[in-house]
Amino acid sequence: MSQIRKDYILDRWVIVSKGRMNRPYEFKHKQQKHQGTDFFAPGNEGLTPPEIGRIPKKGGWLMRWFPNKFPVVNDKRGLNIDTPMLIGETVKGEHEIIAETDSDKQLHELPVEHISQLLKIYASRIAELSREWSYVSVFKNHGPQAGTSIVHSHSQVVAIDRTPPEILELANKSVVKGECKFCEILKTESKTKRRIGTAKTAVAFAPYASRYHYEAVIFPKRHVKSILEYTEEEYIDTALLIKKIIGKLGGAGISYNMYLNYAPKGKNLHFHITFTPREATFAGFELSTGIIVNSVPPEDAAAWYRE
Ligand SMILES: [Zn+2]
Numbered sequence: 001m002s003q004i005r006k007d008y009i010l011d012r013w014v015i016v017s018k019g020r021m022n023r024p025y026e027f028k029h030k031q032q033k034h035q036g037t038d039f040f041a042p043g044n045e046g047l048t049p050p051e052i053g054r055i056p057k058k059g060g061w062l063m064r065w066f067p068n069k070f071p072v073v074n075d076k077r078g079l080n081i082d083t084p085m086l087i088g089e090t091v092k093g094e095h096e097i098i099a100e101t102d103s104d105k106q107l108h109e110l111p112v113e114h115i116s117q118l119l120k121i122y123a124s125r126i127a128e129l130s131r132e133w134s135y136v137s138v139f140k141n142h143g144p145q146a147g148t149s150i151v152h153s154h155s156q157v158v159a160i161d162r163t164p165p166e167i168l169e170l171a172n173k174s175v176v177k178g179e180c181k182f183c184e185i186l187k188t189e190s191k192t193k194r195r196i197g198t199a200k201t202a203v204a205f206a207p208y209a210s211r212y213h214y215e216a217v218i219f220p221k222r223h224v225k226s227i228l229e230y231t232e233e234e235y236i237d238t239a240l241l242i243k244k245i246i247g248k249l250g251g252a253g254i255s256y257n258m259y260l261n262y263a264p265k266g267k268n269l270h271f272h273i274t275f276t277p278r279e280a281t282f283a284g285f286e287l288s289t290g291i292i293v294n295s296v297p298p299e300d301a302a303a304w305y306r307e
Pocket of ligand 1: 181
């Protein structure tokens with residue numbers, strides 16, 4: 001039986017159609033291995049653009065960040081729009097890499113405290129880049145189907161000169177007359193079959209209208225607009241839930257993206273982190289209608305995470 005479901009906030013629809021059950025072990029990939037040079041490893045610092053910052057540790061570093069050699073945006077390259085009826089202009093920004101560890105471990109194999117420390121680096125990069133740019137996207141691509149070209153565990157930060165329309169829409173529609181819909185949603189979902197896990201200050205669940213197999217979100221229980229407002233306890237609790245989610249995904253060899261959603265400048269949006277595992281491919285129906293078909297019901301996805 002198929003069901004069509006609307007996103008909590010956006011006018012975005014998903015058909016949940018429990019088809020051939022895609023059990024994670026059926027699409028398990030081989031663990032990626034470095035081939036040739038590990039550009040982000042200790043000893044190869046000279047192979048990256050000049051460092052922006054690091055967390056030092058005895059004899060080296062624990063994490064370090066630097067500009068991306070192949071940025072999606074930069075403040076130099078321009079693009080000429082030569083046809084008057086078309087809308088477009090030069091987009092400016094900065095693109096950074098955060099090498100998450102000096103080891104060859106992946107993030108899901110590192111301790112909760114390490115993940116918490118990475119979240120603090122995210123916060124500091126957002127704080128710094130927000131001084132100059134309108135919006136700072138923070139994300140992680142893990143595995144070949146999520147767009148990773150380098151195996152060494154890393155996150156990316158892209159600052160751009162405008163706020164993405166979908167983020168604005170999410171902010172404008174989720175907080176109406178000072179009332180946050182997500183505050184209510186997270187309270188409800190943490191008790192449904194879609195719950196994944198709960199910590200004292202944060203909850204994780206599979207979104208009702210998940211677009212991706214095993215999609216997951218983490219919300220702090222407290223309404224904060226950004227990770228910059230996090231307390232020590234919120235950092236640890238969120239890291240704990242991240243570890244639970246990416247531990248399952250990473251352990252099953254599933255590629256995923258993880259990204260932060262937060263309030264753009266002057267707007268209100270309940271901060272959260274989204275996980276989009278990338279096993280399913282959007283095909284003709286999705287592309288022709290904009291409606292996504294998801295063959296793994298979020299209720300089953302949540303049960304898998306809770307196992
Ligand atoms: Zn809220």
